[in-house]
Amino acid sequence: xxxxxxxxxxxxxxxxxxxxxxxxxxxxxxxxxxxxxxxxxxxxxxxxxxxxxxxxxxxxxxxxxxxxxxxxxxxxxxxxxxxxxxxxxxxxxxxxxxxxxxxxxxxxxxxxxxxxxxxxxxxxxxxxxxxxxxxxxxxxxxxxxxxxxxxxxxxxxxxxxxxxxxxxxxxxxxxxxxxxxxxxxxxxxxxxxxxxxxxxxxxxxxxxxxxxxxxxxxxxxxxxxxxxxxxxxxxxxxxxxxxxxxxxxxxxxxxxxxxxxxxxxxxxxxxxxxxxxxxxxxxxxxxxxxxxxxxxxxxxxxxxxxxxxxxxxxxxxxxxxxxxxxxxxxxxxxxxxxxxxxxxxxxxxxxxxxxxxxxxxxxxxxxxxxxxxxxxxxxxxxxxxxxxxxxxxxxxxxxxxxxxxxxxxxxxxxxxxxxxxxxxxxxx
Amino acid sequence: xxxxxxxxxxxxxxxxxxxxxxxxxxxxxxxxxxxxxxxxxxxxxxxxxxxxxxxxxxxxxxxxxxxxxxxxxxxxxxxxxxxxxxxxxxxxxxxxxxxxxxxxxxxxxxxxxxxxxxxxxxxxxxxxxxxxxxxxxxxxxxxxxxxxxxxxxxxxxxxxxxxxxxxxxxxxxxxxxxxxxxxxxxxxxxxxxxxxxxxxxxxxxxxxxxxxxxxxxxxxxxxxxxxxxxxxxxxxxxxxxxxxxxxxxxxxxxxxxxxxxxxxxxxxxxxxxxxxxxxxxxxxxxxxxxxxxxxxxxxxxxxxxxxxxxxxxxxxxxxxxxxxxxxxxxxxxxxxxxxxxxxxxxxxxxxxxxxxxxxxxxxxxxxxxxxxxxxxxxxxxxxxxxxxxxxxxxxxxxxxxxxxxxxxxxxxxxxxxxxxxxxxxxxx
Numbered sequence: 001x002x003x004x005x006x007x008x009x010x011x012x013x014x015x016x017x018x019x020x021x022x023x024x025x026x027x028x029x030x031x032x033x034x035x036x037x038x039x040x041x042x043x044x045x046x047x048x049x050x051x052x053x054x055x056x057x058x059x060x061x062x063x064x065x066x067x068x069x070x071x072x073x074x075x076x077x078x079x080x081x082x083x084x085x086x087x088x089x090x091x092x093x094x095x096x097x098x099x100x101x102x103x104x105x106x107x108x109x110x111x112x113x114x115x116x117x118x119x120x121x122x123x124x125x126x127x128x129x130x131x132x133x134x135x136x137x138x139x140x141x142x143x144x145x146x147x148x149x150x151x152x153x154x155x156x157x158x159x160x161x162x163x164x165x166x167x168x169x170x171x172x173x174x175x176x177x178x179x180x181x182x183x184x185x186x187x188x189x190x191x192x193x194x195x196x197x198x199x200x201x202x203x204x205x206x207x208x209x210x211x212x213x214x215x216x217x218x219x220x221x222x223x224x225x226x227x228x229x230x231x232x233x234x235x236x237x238x239x240x241x242x243x244x245x246x247x248x249x250x251x252x253x254x255x256x257x258x259x260x261x262x263x264x265x266x267x268x269x270x271x272x273x274x275x276x277x278x279x280x281x282x283x284x285x286x287x288x289x290x291x292x293x294x295x296x297x298x299x300x301x302x303x304x305x306x307x308x309x310x311x312x313x314x315x316x317x318x319x320x321x322x323x324x325x326x327x328x329x330x331x332x333x334x335x336x337x338x339x340x341x342x343x344x345x346x347x348x349x350x351x352x353x354x355x356x357x358x359x360x361x362x363x364x365x366x367x368x369x370x371x372x373x374x375x376x377x378x379x380x381x382x383x384x385x386x387x388x389x390x391x392x393x394x395x396x397x398x399x400x401x402x403x404x405x406x407x408x409x410x411x412x413x414x415x416x417x418x419x420x421x422x423x424x425x426x427x428x
Numbered sequence: 429x430x431x432x433x434x435x436x437x438x439x440x441x442x443x444x445x446x447x448x449x450x451x452x453x454x455x456x457x458x459x460x461x462x463x464x465x466x467x468x469x470x471x472x473x474x475x476x477x478x479x480x481x482x483x484x485x486x487x488x489x490x491x492x493x494x495x496x497x498x499x500x501x502x503x504x505x506x507x508x509x510x511x512x513x514x515x516x517x518x519x520x521x522x523x524x525x526x527x528x529x530x531x532x533x534x535x536x537x538x539x540x541x542x543x544x545x546x547x548x549x550x551x552x553x554x555x556x557x558x559x560x561x562x563x564x565x566x567x568x569x570x571x572x573x574x575x576x577x578x579x580x581x582x583x584x585x586x587x588x589x590x591x592x593x594x595x596x597x598x599x600x601x602x603x604x605x606x607x608x609x610x611x612x613x614x615x616x617x618x619x620x621x622x623x624x625x626x627x628x629x630x631x632x633x634x635x636x637x638x639x640x641x642x643x644x645x646x647x648x649x650x651x652x653x654x655x656x657x658x659x660x661x662x663x664x665x666x667x668x669x670x671x672x673x674x675x676x677x678x679x680x681x682x683x684x685x686x687x688x689x690x691x692x693x694x695x696x697x698x699x700x701x702x703x704x705x706x707x708x709x710x711x712x713x714x715x716x717x718x719x720x721x722x723x724x725x726x727x728x729x730x731x732x733x734x735x736x737x738x739x740x741x742x743x744x745x746x747x748x749x750x751x752x753x754x755x756x757x758x759x760x761x762x763x764x765x766x767x768x769x770x771x772x773x774x775x776x777x778x779x780x781x782x783x784x785x786x787x788x789x790x791x792x793x794x795x796x797x798x799x800x801x802x803x804x805x806x807x808x809x810x811x812x813x814x815x816x817x818x819x820x821x822x823x824x825x826x827x828x829x830x831x832x833x834x835x836x837x838x839x840x841x842x843x844x845x846x847x848x849x850x851x852x853x854x855x856x
Contacts, residue, residue: 137718241800283711372669
């Protein structure tokens, strides 16, 4: 059996391990519908324990870092060489799916298990990393676990409250076994300059691959974003019969601002420029809203993302112009609240080409795919680590309970990853 | 002193009683900001007890009817003649004001107190009525107290849950001293054919009178309405990066439907046709919405109101057309939920002219005013009772904590009402 066929067979033999891991993870934070493993929650910690147990079974060196990320290391021949990291996150959005994030950690473990089965000792460490707190819905801060490990948390992040509990990130990190004081002092778990590469497998978060009939996508880039997580519009609560000229309706102002940006998006889309605009929270004030009251308060979150900094700048200008025009015309005030941004994540051409060559050798169909979503890999890219990503076909989109991923498709991605690891670190 | 001056003086002498009543009511359901006296709540019952105590002080006959409305009767010379009713409601919206509703009951008591002071015995009973449950935000049913008294509750209303407690109207009526079983058997407290007239004083719910510098408005009509209290849009929750062509964004669909109707309103307004469209609740699903999730669910309430049945029909058609167009284009489904309607409330020309003549004699400036809001008076009009209303100037609109009513303005309305009562029922 040639090397490629042996790799493929070793990967396919991991099916049972992969299925068992997903079954175990599915008992972690089940909310019916879906799964809810908030960032730095007991449910997320449960998922870390499950993957760590699997890593221990594979005789990997298990470590919990100061941000409570889990690393599982297959030691290389020369432990002083910069390691290869394979990672993704183990938290979920509220009522999300079992695969978004976790599939990347399972893929890393399956690849390392295949290397074990092939009795290959890599020249350098290969570390599978279960990352904390990637889902920014909880603290409204991006890439918390990755950036904490890299010593790149933004100022003030440790004091941000979790949206459900109201307790700070620092409190939640400490509760789940991390060391917020060390993070506050600027300590980091990883030195970006001493990481050889970061690879992430992730389910696709849209059905593009399903539409194309292709199991695996090769990431061409991760979009940057500009976010306003907590915009508040204040108008005036009035009786339902209030004539139009007296109204200061905060909800209609919110609707107009949102649709102004939606039209900008539609125009860019028609012109072939990919981007996305999402008003994830978009709501009247549940404490006081009612059938017979004109809404005097409206709240929304905004995420704008694009693959080029200029497009982000243009989008943000369109948003601010809409806020100004609508608020003046409707007689409302708009408090923008906090603003966050993340740069565009650039993929390493060398690793991307290596992954494409591996897929070609294995006879697995892939296609280039811009990631519409943000990923931990972007935090590593920003820190200067060569990065690449593979996406796995998913018919139903993610951040919902209906995520659909075939284990065969995941194993296709694992085979590509493993073949690349062999070529990159095991002497081809 | 002539008759008109004597009436005016007797009314102005009620200032202390009126102020004391508002002070007492302000201790009932204070939520800071504002006042919250839900329909059939202990807070609403507290307000009924306060006005009943005042009625007892005036030696009126106090009665609680099967719907737990409070009636306070000044007996006439011939008790068999159809009585004149003066009433309004004592519940509020959440964090509403102290005057919306209550001012009408206080006005009735002040008018009767003035008649007592003038030592006038009317030819027929004059009954001040504290009405239950006018604010349809709580049970999403209009004019509950009035219609229950008139035996005109819509089918199924007794089983509707209150929006906050989840308990049925029947349970809440029983808790506050009413008799839901009697209502269920079709008993009524009032025979519409045996009521001489229903008069209601109410604060204006917009600042039209403030704008015009006039203390009192004479109602020209009460709008009919069509309501969809619980519309639900179902799309699909997706990851924030999902490309446009895959999205089924329920919130953007809601925004488009709302603004389609808002444009219809703006066009009618420009053409001089008064109406109102209100999306009082307008929100993503708070259990699952988040910064990084495309909204797969959106909810709204809709109240459309106009002074002509044709306009209502046209508005509803525009709404349903927008629902169809937007839902097809956005790939979402729209469940309209329940629908309710109330007919246009016609004012008695005879009483309206009588009130205008009284204002003229007193030298109080009034102006005709279409009520933008619904009122208990509309339920009496629909039952065939001759009806009229007076509005009192309010700079800040109602259904908010900042309602502003000068006692002098209210006393202007009470003076007009009292002069009319004297002319109508005390031999002029």
